[in-house]
Amino acid sequence: MPRGAANGVLEDLRELGVDRTGSIAVDGVDMMFSRSAERIEAEQPRVLARAPLWAAVEARIRAEGTYVPSFYLFLAIAGLIGAVGILTNSQILIVAAMVVGPEYSAITSIALGLDRHNRRRVREGTRALTAGFLPAIVVTLGFAALARATGLQSKALELGLRPVSHLIDTPDFSSLAEARGSALLGVSISVTSIPAASDVAVSLAFADWHQAWGSLVQLLLNVVVLVVVGVLTLRVQRRLWQRATRTPGLR
Incomplete structure (x- = not known):
């Protein structure tokens, strides 16, 4: 069959x-x-x-929506990697932070909970993101403050040249147009969550309150957008596949 x-x-x-x-x-x-x-x-x-076998898809999302201690540990590690990327203006390290970060499992779990009207799943996913990002930002803030105190930040950062941080904080068309070819990668990944959380911590450590606020707004906006996209993706794909499989004579 x-x-x-x-x-x-x-x-x-x-x-x-x-x-x-x-x-x-x-x-x-x-x-x-x-x-x-x-x-x-x-x-x-x-x-x-x-x-797709939708029962298997949902079972995999539910399985990934279990928040063991390693979930919070990897969020903190990803935040630290992202901070190093911002301090050194390295797009590669920002990508590495995204790879390590496990927040998408919680985001997809929330999306499934909203799609299936499961309040407990939405509540647990939201709690996990909150309890994960807050300590990650605190740990990253301590690291960034130590880097500033010991002078480990890059010279460009001292001069206010923060292309990676700026792209995370304000990923608009003008920043895309003005960015160098090698910095375009920063635009595509700046709409994610871990880089924004790292930038909140680094900006606080360097007393850049405007940048910190912008990154915090960016973080919250990104998470909300990803959840909404996740819900729409689940619903649209399920309906499209159901319609396709019920259409007679489809080859």
Whole structure:
């Protein structure tokens, strides 16, 4: 049976209450040889073979929405890496901070909670982001203050030349047009959360209150936008796939 067809089967089982009175377990098949299965697959719309198994997608999001101590640790580490990137005007380190940061698991979990009207999931995800970002900013602030006290910041930063920080704080068209080719990467990643959190801490350490406020607003705006995009993506893709799999004669 094509993978996409399992969505209907799972919906029917849930309507029968199997998941409430018992349990439903789904296991993937790595390899199968079957003439009958090949014939059935050939007779079915090809879109069914490409359709995602939504139960598995949601289960993966729910599994990633568990906030163990390492979640908060990696947020703090990502904040420190982002601070080094800002202090040295290094776009590569900003990207590295994004790779380390685990905040997207919480953001997608909140999006799923909003999509499924699960208040507990939304509440836990919001709490995890708040409890994660605040300590990360505090730790990063201490690191940036130490860097300033020991003179480890770059000369360009001392002169007020902060292209990476500026792009994080104000990622507008003019900054894109004025940026050098190598700095364009900073524009594309400045709409994320970890660089904005790092810039809040660095700006506070260097008493740049305007920059700190702008980065804080950018952080909150980015998280909200990512959650909204996540909800819309889940809903739109689910409806598109449902419509495609129900269209007769689709090949």
